[in-house]
Amino acid sequence: xxxxxxxxxxxxxxxxxxxxxxxxxxxxxxxxxxxxxxxxxxxxxxxxxxxxxxxxxxxxxxxxxxxxxxxxxxxxxxxxxxxxxxxxxxxxxxxxxxxxxxxxxxxxxxxxxxxxxxxxxxxxxxxxxxxxxxxxxxxxxxxxxxxxxxxxxxxxx
Amino acid sequence: xxxxxxxxxxxxxxxxxxxxxxxxxxxxxxxxxxxxxxxxxxxxxxxxxxxxxxxxxxxxxxxxxxxxxxxxxxxxxxxxxxxxxxxxxxxxxxxxxxxxxxxxxxxxxxxxxxxxxxxxxxxxxxxxxxxxxxxxxxxxxxxxxxxxxxxxxxxxx
Numbered sequence: 481x482x483x484x485x486x487x488x489x490x491x492x493x494x495x496x497x498x499x500x501x502x503x504x505x506x507x508x509x510x511x512x513x514x515x516x517x518x519x520x521x522x523x524x525x526x527x528x529x530x531x532x533x534x535x536x537x538x539x540x541x542x543x544x545x546x547x548x549x550x551x552x553x554x555x556x557x558x559x560x561x562x563x564x565x566x567x568x569x570x571x572x573x574x575x576x577x578x579x580x581x582x583x584x585x586x587x588x589x590x591x592x593x594x595x596x597x598x599x600x601x602x603x604x605x606x607x608x609x610x611x612x613x614x615x616x617x618x619x620x621x622x623x624x625x626x627x628x629x630x631x632x633x634x635x636x637x
Numbered sequence: 638x639x640x641x642x643x644x645x646x647x648x649x650x651x652x653x654x655x656x657x658x659x660x661x662x663x664x665x666x667x668x669x670x671x672x673x674x675x676x677x678x679x680x681x682x683x684x685x686x687x688x689x690x691x692x693x694x695x696x697x698x699x700x701x702x703x704x705x706x707x708x709x710x711x712x713x714x715x716x717x718x719x720x721x722x723x724x725x726x727x728x729x730x731x732x733x734x735x736x737x738x739x740x741x742x743x744x745x746x747x748x749x750x751x752x753x754x755x756x757x758x759x760x761x762x763x764x765x766x767x768x769x770x771x772x773x774x775x776x777x778x779x780x781x782x783x784x785x786x787x788x789x790x791x792x793x794x
Contacts, residue, residue, distance in 0.1 A: 523671055523727075526669055569762050578760075579683075591730055599727035602726065605723055606697070635649045636661070636731065
C-alpha cells in the first residue's frame with residue numbers, strides 16, 4: 481500500500497522545509513484538498529481525502545476523495561465519467577492540505593449540481609454586502625438527474 | 638453584526654440553487670477557505686473561517702481567518718503587513734467552503750514560512766511516486782524571523 485510512503489512527523493523543520501511527505505490528517509482522519517483546472521486555474525471544488533484516497537491519487541494519477549456524506553472512498557468520475565487526471569499535486573507548509581491541478585474528462589465539469597465549478601456563485605462584499613449571491617455560470621454543463629439518477633444528493637443541511 | 642445576513646438553511650434547493658448566503662460551518666464552527674492570487678490564479682493558502690471571520694471578510698473586503706493554533710480571530714497581515722484584499726469571493730454548491738481571489742499587499746507572500754504560496758512543494762505521483770517533494774519556489778520572499786520575531790510557529794506536529 482502506498483501509504484507506506486507517508487513519513488512520521490518528527491519536527492517542524494522536517495514538515496515545513498523537508499522533502500519527505502509527512503501528511504497530517506484531522507481528528508476525523510481527513511485532509512482538505514483544493515482542486516483547480518490545470519488550464520484555466522479556476523478552483524473546481526474543495527474535497528476531502530483520507531490516507532487511502534491520498535495514496536490512491538498519488539499512485540494512479542487520478543483524483544480520489546473520501547465522501548463525508550457516504551463515508552466511503554470515492555474515485556471522482558466513477559459515476560459521472562468526469563474523471564480528474566492529476567497534472568500537478570502540491571502539499572502545503574504544515575502538510576495538512578493538498579492542492580491538485582487537474583484536467584477533467586468529458587464535459588469538464590466537477591460539480592454534482594451540474595456546473596463546471598462547485599464555486600458557481602459570487603458573494604458580494606464591501607459596499608455590496610447586502611446584495612444576493614450572483615451566479616458566475618449561466619448554464620449547467622450536464623443534467624444531474626440524467627447522470628446520477630436517484631442517487632442521494634450529497635448536500636447536507 | 639454582519640452575520641445577521643447569514644440565512645438559515647431550509648432546503649437543498651435553497652442552498653444549491655438559491656441566491657441567499659446560508660453558510661454551513663463544521664462541528665468545530667469552522668469552514669475551509671481557499672485563497673488564490675487574483676492575478677496569477679496560484680493557490681496561496683487553505684485557511685479556516687468561523688462565522689465572525691467570514692462576516693468581517695465580507696464587511697471589510699480584507700481576508701480574516703480563524704487561527705486553529707491560537708484559537709483566535711486573525712486579520713491576515715496584522716503582524717506581517719501582508720494584507721489580502723478581496724477581489725472576488727465565491728461560495729460552493731453546499732455552502733460549506735469559500736474561495737477568495739485576493740491581491741496581496743507588500744511582497745505578495747501569504748505563507749508564514751516565507752514563501753509566496755503555502756503550497757511551495759510539489760508531490761511526485763504516478764511513476765515518480767517514490768521521489769522526494771520538489772520545491773516550486775527557489776527562495777523565500779521574506780525572513781520569517783524578522784517578521785514574526787519569537788511568535789510561536791503555528792505548525793502542529
